[in-house]
Amino acid sequence: MIKVTCLGAAGSVTGSNYLIENSQGKKVLVDCGLFQGGKQIELRNWQDWGFNPTQIHTLFLTHAHIDHSGRIPKLVKDGFRGKIITSPPTAGLCQIMLLDSAHVQEMDAEWQTRKDKRKGKKEILPLYTTKDATQSLQYLSPTERDQIITVEPGIKARLRNAGHILGSSIVELWIEEANEEIKIVFSGDLGKQDQLIVKDPYKIFAADYLFIESTYGDRVHRPFEDSKKELLEAIQYALSHEEKVIIPAFALERTQEILYLLGEFYRDKILPNIPVYLDSPLAIQATEIFRKNKKYYDEQARAIVDQGFDPFDMPNLHFTPTTEESIAINEKPGSAIIIAASGMCTAGRIKHHLKHNLWRPGASIIIVGFQAQGTTGRKIVDGEKQVKIFREDVAVKAKVFTIGGFSAHADQKDLLEWVSHFTEPQPKAFVVHGEATASEALATVIREKFGMEVHVPKWKESLILKAREVVRKEVPTEVTPIEISQTMLNKVIDLEYEIERLKKRLKEKEEKATITYEDVSKLEYIQEELQGILPE
Ligand SMILES: [Zn+2]
Numbered sequence: 116m117i118k119v120t121c122l123g124a125a126g127s128v129t130g131s132n133y134l135i136e137n138s139q140g141k142k143v144l145v146d147c148g149l150f151q152g153g154k155q156i157e158l159r160n161w162q163d164w165g166f167n168p169t170q171i172h173t174l175f176l177t178h179a180h181i182d183h184s185g186r187i188p189k190l191v192k193d194g195f196r197g198k199i200i201t202s203p204p205t206a207g208l209c210q211i212m213l214l215d216s217a218h219v220q221e222m223d224a225e226w227q228t229r230k231d232k233r234k235g236k237k238e239i240l241p242l243y244t245t246k247d248a249t250q251s252l253q254y255l256s257p258t259e260r261d262q263i264i265t266v267e268p269g270i271k272a273r274l275r276n277a278g279h280i281l282g283s284s285i286v287e288l289w290i291e292e293a294n295e296e297i298k299i300v301f302s303g304d305l306g307k308q309d310q311l312i313v314k315d316p317y318k319i320f321a322a323d324y325l326f327i328e329s330t331y332g333d334r335v336h337r338p339f340e341d342s343k344k345e346l347l348e349a350i351q352y353a354l355s356h357e358e359k360v361i362i363p364a365f366a367l368e369r370t371q372e373i374l375y376l377l378g379e380f381y382r383d384k385i386l387p388n389i390p391v392y393l394d395s396p397l398a399i400q401a402t403e404i405f406r407k408n409k410k411y412y413d414e415q416a417r418a419i420v421d422q423g424f425d426p427f428d429m430p431n432l433h434f435t436p437t438t439e440e441s442i443a444i445n446e447k448p449g450s451a452i453i454i455a456a457s458g459m460c461t462a463g464r465i466k467h468h469l470k471h472n473l474w475r476p477g478a479s480i481i482i483v484g485f486q487a488q489g490t491t492g493r494k495i496v497d498g499e500k501q502v503k504i505f506r507e508d509v510a511v512k513a514k515v516f517t518i519g520g521f522s523a524h525a526d527q528k529d530l531l532e533w534v535s536h537f538t539e540p541q542p543k544a545f546v547v548h549g550e551a552t553a554s555e556a557l558a559t560v561i562r563e564k565f566g567m568e569v570h571v572p573k574w575k576e577s578l579i580l581k582a583r584e585v586v587r588k589e590v591p592t593e594v595t596p597i598e599i600s601q602t603m604l605n606k607v608i609d610l611e612y613e614i615e616r617l618k619k620r621l622k623e624k625e626e627k628a629t630i631t632y633e634d635v636s637k638l639e640y641i642q643e644e645l646q647g648i649l650p651e
Contacts, residue, residue, distance in 0.1 A: 117580040124548040129182040149185025169194035176201035177303030178283035179208035188243040191251035203257040204282030217248035275317035278306030280368040295582035305525040322542040329549030332557030342520030349516035356477025365458035366398040374427040381429040395456040460491035478513035
């Protein structure tokens, strides 16, 4: 019997964490992400793990996004000393992402402490520190994809390309269970077809159980070509007014996709040689890791490299890691493209650029990522006339372009296409990593389209996975005549016991009234059947 407990990203999109236990008590984890998106859900980061971290020897990490990796420093702090099996690019990206996350944790705790002090409350400690994050990095065990590895006796695994961000992986697990082998597939976050930079998700044909993400389980993205056109138009708008283009972007993948497209526009000579600033230390570091991992690029990106170009470069591209360099950008007149974090405009250098440009008619604000409720980015998207930046009211006079086609997630159509390959055998599916409506919508359409058994697990729900009929290997047994007669004798004894019980019930007064002619005829039927099948 195998038990899988959904300790994160079940009924929500963050905090990815699944505990898998076999009957020998061996435990492995898939992902260890941070819960994000508001105070209520973030409290879960502080709660008990639901397992003892010292007893876990293997964590499979699908990719470097913080909602999948962000609790690793806490896991190590709480006693984990095992291996974190992940692809080499993911290990590289984690080095910068986890340190950045620790820095955010420290800043948040410091801010909260300062606020609470005025109320006479105690100091707030961060979930983990930069030191914890640095220490956790030594457990990363970069493992190439497409090879089967044995991690524990009776537990094998293989990583496959998930096509979501650089290094992102699907996890295939084989767990031995009483002479059977059960295969469980965790999709991780899946990319869409023909996504930039990364190869399409690897097609898998067989599994007994499938855990599939459903971030966009109820939606279909707009065609990517439309988004590319919109991006160009948005840039041209600001250029025609000699104003700046501001792009709030997430450091990982989205930023590199934007650079990739700008590079393409430049090589195709549809973008003039204006300055492009990558104004985010984290995004700069991430881009360097992308450059070091060319072998993981898709065919198109490889072709650019083969022609002697860097897909993320153009002659007038400037990396501005220091604060002085960042401040200097806004002192330069004329057009420029500025890519800065944070993606939702809640923190970081983007706030300075918005303060300088949001009120300027003719400037372009290009929103290419998801904007959560309550964020400055969301207010801008929703068309508010002015927003607060650094306690100052800033008028929104720039033109706002919201471009929706840049998601690195498969949409419903992509997810169904990927699921359609599972035929030998068809797995039982568990739909996870989605808001309830998205997960339920995907579950319904998988059931209808493929006739699969599908379940949407809740947070903390444990699932018992057994060897399924379709893959059960017959154990050859030779049965002796003595064993047959022994089995027969046991059955007769059982029957005698049942008959005794029936006799007793009939003798009891209160039971008499409940016996009907139907029961009598059932007994007669059993008697006839027995006479028919018993050997002479
Ligand atoms: Zn992701």
